Amino acid sequence: MGTNRLALYSQRMAAVTLVLIVAMMGINAAAWLFPGFASEYGLGFSLTERQLSSLADGALRLAGWQSLGAILLTSIPLLALAVGLANLRQLFNRYARGQYFSSEAAVYLGRTGHTVALWVLLDFLCEPLLSVLVTINEPVGQRLITLSVTAPSFVALFLAACIAIIARILSQASEVDSENRTFV
Template sequence: MSSTQHTDTLKNVRTISTLLYWVCAIAIIFQILVVPLVWYAPGWVEASTSQMTVSLADLHALSGWQKYVTMAVMMIPSLVLAYGLYRLRKMFGAFAHNAIFQPEPIRHLKAFGIALLAQTLIKPLTGAATSVLATFHRPAGERVLSIGLSNAEASTLFLGGLIIVIAWVLGEAARIDDENRSFV
């Protein structure tokens, strides 16, 4: 690779990383607000409710402690993913400042992969808890325990695992490169 191509590539990495740094900020805000929006702005989420284990009507019928506990349980996967996106944002910030093969952005990538994996594993459990909490007020025989799994969750599990392995490989490559530099 010529020096000009190398410079252009690094410039592109910095530019795209800066853009993705800000996209991650928007995604973090969305992750934090999505559950409250389900509760307080019904109608805008109708298309995404196919992933929910209970109906919006059941959620909106809740009051008191049930409403707040259910909302808190529903927030858990979103908050885990928001944390992962925060770490991804830090990685893009490091890339934007030329810290490409440094340990810090590699740790952020690994943390994002772990958060993605954790969120995917937690989501069916919180969905089941949400269905129980949302139907707890119903008479016996009408209460529901619902667990939702989809192909998207399986794909996300593999993606999270892939990101973790890539982070390990990059970490090892950076370590070997640092070791080789110390010999010269």
């Protein structure tokens, strides 16, 4: 694959990543504003989807303050993921400029891995608060406190560790590349 095609693909991935960040946050908010629609079509990201799917149809009618609180609580882990995607976008922008072995590229890749791990942790921590928030108006005996450990969480943590290790390797490659350039 030629360098120009690789630069073009990197530019496209940077643009797609930006669209994904905006869409992710918008779909999350829309899922809480229109929970019936979101449940029917499976809209939502991880925490939102798990909470909406666990609620009975009657419980999907949330008060305005509950919907707003749910949007805010579910946005916390998604903001961490958005920061990771923003770092990934910066990495693609570096690649589009031909900076394959730069130390900055390694830093952006490492930050991406760390924020994916942070996303999983925040998702885990926000779930009990969210479950209390959305069921607080339910009668006694129907209120919930949920906590989930899912297979996708373990996969995301594994990928985050892999990304962090690859970032370290890229950092070492950057140092070797820099040394080789001084000899030439």
